[in-house]
Amino acid sequence: MAYLRLRQICLVARELEPRVAELADIFGIAICHRDGKVAKYGLVNALLPVGASFLEVVAPTRDGTAAGRYLARRGGDGGYMVILDCDDIERRRRHIETIGVRIANPLRYETYTGIQLHPRDTGGSMLEFNHTTGGARLDGPYHPAGPDWQRAVRNDVTTELLAAELQSPDPATLAARWSEIVERPVTRSASSDAEIILDRGAIRFVRDTDRRGERLCGIDLLVKKRARILDVAKTRGGRVDQDIVSVCGVRFRLVAA
Secondary structure, three states: OOOEEEEEEEEEOOOHHHHHHHHHHHHOOOOOEOOHHHHHHOEEEEEEEEOOEEEEEEEEOOOOOHHHHHHHHHOOOEEEEEEEEEOOHHHHHHHHHHOOOOEEEEEEEOOEEEEEEOHHHHOOOEEEEEEEOOOOOOOOOOHHHOOOHHHHOOOOOEEEEEEEEEEEOOHHHHHHHHHHHHOOOEEEEOOEEEEEEOOEOEEEEEEOOOOOOOEEEEEEEEEOOHHHHHHHHHHOOOEEEOOEEEEOOEEEEEEEO
16 A cells, blocks of 8 residues: 555654643643654654654753754744655655755664655755554554554544644745655645645645744644643643644644544
């Protein structure tokens, strides 16, 4: 089965635990995995499933990390990486090389291959393609989320990760670049002039309005309990604007299930 899916979104924070606790409390989700291997990058992390997709938060543990430099450039917590899983990782690698996009970090384990692309070549954010052996089924294995991520799924409040939103002073040009990389056409949507539809999920491109530069700025979530999410966000002192909750420097748009 051929597929290209929005499977994971990574956020970066100065402090890990407060942001993870906020996400879990506000959206009714739970931690499934902490990956000790990210320590070699000077990071700690946590992953939380949203249905069969994942939110990850990383935080630097020492000076001089790429994540720390990103926090400094963007003025605080925010979106860091868009992660797509696919069936054809080696073909994706060949295409990326053909169009002159550099691989910043190749990842290979026994059942998993990932290629993280250089953000200067993608624009917007870091972009990763990955493949887990046996991972075609959404309820099957997904290496980054640990061996038993399914046990942590909570679907009573938030049910699905729908879209990532990238902002830019020139969203049309950024969308065209990502379209070339992911080999999917740019379309229009009700909420943006440029959008790329994947086999599961979408990537939307909008104009920079907060003066924080070109970045991963928003996430769409399918939710069952909108009022509950808004109440908890307000209690925790989060910024709430109609159907948008701001957490970890990212605008979460709530879409009713």
